[in-house]
Amino acid sequence: MLTLLVKSETKTSSSKTMTIEQNELEIKNNPHQSIKWGQPIPLSPILAPDCPYPVEALPSIVRKAVVDYQQYGQQPLPLIACSALANMSLSCQSLANVARDNYLISPVSLYFLIASGSGTRKTAADNVFSKAARHWETLIRKRREPEVLSALTQHQVWQMEKDSLFSQIKRATYTGEDSDYAKEMLDELIHQEPEIPLQPTLYFEDATQEALAIHLAQGWPSASLWSDEAGIILGSHSMQGNPTRFVALLNRLWDGKTFTAHRKTTQGFTIENRRLTLNLMMQPLILQQLTKQASGISRQSGFLARCLMAYPANSMGNRFYQEPPASLHSLTHYEQRVTACLNQSEQLSHQGCIQLPLLKMSMAAKQQWILFFNAVEAGLKPQGQWVDVVDFASKAAENTARLAALFHLFEGRHGDIGVEHTENAIEIISWHLQEARRIMPTETVSLQFSDALKLMDWFIEKNIRSTTLRTIQQLSPLRDKIKRDQAVELLVEHNQIRIVKSGSKTMVEVNPRAFKV
Known part of the structure; x- marks a missing residue:
C-alpha cells in the first residue's frame, strides 16, 4: 500500500504518515481546506549532511x-x-x-x-x-609569438621545397627521367622539418x-x-x-x-x-x-x-555583504x-611529459x-x-x-x-x-529516484497538471504498480505533487512551480 508523508500545519510542525485512503478521508472531512503550494524540493537521494571539510x-x-x-x-x-x-x-x-x-x-x-x-x-x-x-x-603565449611566427614562415618555406621536390619526382615518373637526386634531396629534407614551438x-x-x-x-x-x-x-x-x-x-x-x-x-x-x-x-x-x-x-x-x-x-541566505580586504x-x-x-x-615539447x-x-x-x-x-x-x-x-x-x-x-x-x-x-x-x-545512492534508492524523475519528466513533457493514479499506470513510463507507488510517494515527499479528492476521484496534482514559465 502506498504511504504518503503529509505535513500538518501546527505550531510544532509535526508530521504523520498516512495511506492514500486516510489522506482521502481527511480531505473529504475538510472539503473547504485549501493547501497552498510550496517550493518543490529538488529530487535527490542525498539526505545525510556533509562533514566539515578538513x-x-x-x-x-x-x-x-x-x-x-x-x-x-x-x-x-x-x-x-x-x-x-x-x-x-x-x-x-x-x-x-x-x-x-x-x-x-x-x-x-x-x-x-x-x-x-x-x-x-x-x-x-x-x-x-x-x-x-x-x-x-x-x-x-605573448612572449613566444615572434618565435612562433618565424617558425611558421620557415615551415611554409620547407613545405614549398617539399612540394617542389614531389612535383619533380612526379614529372620524372611520367617522362622517364632520372629522379634519384630529387629523391635523395626529399629524403634529406623530410628530416629537416622546422619545429614550431608549442x-x-x-x-x-x-x-x-x-x-x-x-x-x-x-x-x-x-x-x-x-x-x-x-x-x-x-x-x-x-x-x-x-x-x-x-x-x-x-x-x-x-x-x-x-x-x-x-x-x-x-x-x-x-x-x-x-x-x-x-x-x-x-x-x-x-x-x-x-x-x-x-x-x-x-x-x-x-x-x-x-x-x-x-x-x-x-x-545562501547567510552571505551578507562585506567590503573586500585591501589585499589578500x-x-x-x-x-x-x-x-x-x-x-x-x-x-615542455612535442614529446610531452617524458623522463x-x-x-x-x-x-x-x-x-x-x-x-x-x-x-x-x-x-x-x-x-x-x-x-x-x-x-x-x-x-x-x-x-x-x-x-x-x-x-x-x-x-x-x-x-x-x-x-x-x-x-x-x-x-x-x-x-x-x-x-x-x-x-552516491545505493542501487535500490537510485532506481527509485530514477523512476520518480522519469515520472516527473513525463508530467512536464506532456504538460500534465492533474491526472489519476490509474492514468499514470496506464500511460506513464511507470506501468508497474509498485514502482508507480514508490515514485508517487517520493514526489509527494518532495512537494512535487500532491494527492487530492475531486468528487469521487482521487487526483494527482502537479506543483505548478515545477513547470518552467
Whole structure:
C-alpha cells in the first residue's frame, strides 16, 4: 500500500504518515481546506549532511589562501578548496610521477567533480584561484609569438621545397627521367622539418572529445578540462553521441596510459606522455543524471570512481555583504607558487611529459599509506564501511599518493614525500570518500529516484497538471504498480505533487512551480 508523508500545519510542525485512503478521508472531512503550494524540493537521494571539510590538512600556503578568500567570498569551503587543489594539480602535473612501489607508478593529476547550485558564486571562486595560471598562459603565449611566427614562415618555406621536390619526382615518373637526386634531396629534407614551438593552452571548456584529443596529441602536453558549468561538456555532441569513447579517453589520461585514436577518413594519432587535470562544477541535477543507470557515464565505466567528489551545503541566505580586504597576501603567495611550478614546465615539447622525476614516499610516510590502504580494504567486506562505494574506495589509496606528491611539489620540497604530506592527503581523501558514500545512492534508492524523475519528466513533457493514479499506470513510463507507488510517494515527499479528492476521484496534482514559465 502506498504511504504518503503529509505535513500538518501546527505550531510544532509535526508530521504523520498516512495511506492514500486516510489522506482521502481527511480531505473529504475538510472539503473547504485549501493547501497552498510550496517550493518543490529538488529530487535527490542525498539526505545525510556533509562533514566539515578538513581545511587544516591543506598545505599552509593553500590553507591560508582558501580560508582568507572564503571569509570574503563566503562560498562553501569545499568548493573553494577543490578549486585551489585543481589549480595545484594543473600547475604540478608535468613535474613528476609518483610511485607507490616499484610497479605502481602513476601521474599526480587529480580529477574533481563538484555539485553546486545556481547562485553559490562558484564562478567567482574559480576565477580567483585560476587567475595565476591563466595569466601565465597569456604571458608565455605573448612572449613566444615572434618565435612562433618565424617558425611558421620557415615551415611554409620547407613545405614549398617539399612540394617542389614531389612535383619533380612526379614529372620524372611520367617522362622517364632520372629522379634519384630529387629523391635523395626529399629524403634529406623530410628530416629537416622546422619545429614550431608549442604555445600553452591550459584550459578547455566547450571541447569535443576529438578536439581535446587532437590538442593533447599535437599541442601543449599538459592541460585541463575545466568548467564551472559542466553541463556544457556533459551535454556536448561528443558526449551525447559517443559517451563511452569520451570516458575511455579521460580514464586513460588519468591512468597516464597511451590512447590511440583511429579514424576512417584521415590519419589517426596517438596521445602519449600527456597529463590532464579535470575540474567540473555542475548543477545538482546534472550530478543526479550522472548517477542514473541509464546515463552514458555509468559507474561501471570507472570514470566517477577516479574523481574526488563533493556536494557542499548551500550557504545562501547567510552571505551578507562585506567590503573586500585591501589585499589578500595569502592569495598572492598561492599565485606565486602556481606561477613558479608552471615556470618549471615551460620547456615542455612535442614529446610531452617524458623522463619525469619519480617521487617516492619515505619509510614513515609509506607505513601511514599502507595503514590507510589496509583500512579501506577492510571496509570493502560485506556490511563494511565502504561496501556501497567499492569503486571509489578502490582508487582512494592511489589518489592519496597523488595528492601527497602534489603537496610535496607545490611546497617546493626535495627528496622523498614526507609523513606530514601523506597524513594530510589521507585526511582529505578520506573526506572525499565519505562524500562519495553520502552522494552516491545505493542501487535500490537510485532506481527509485530514477523512476520518480522519469515520472516527473513525463508530467512536464506532456504538460500534465492533474491526472489519476490509474492514468499514470496506464500511460506513464511507470506501468508497474509498485514502482508507480514508490515514485508517487517520493514526489509527494518532495512537494512535487500532491494527492487530492475531486468528487469521487482521487487526483494527482502537479506543483505548478515545477513547470518552467
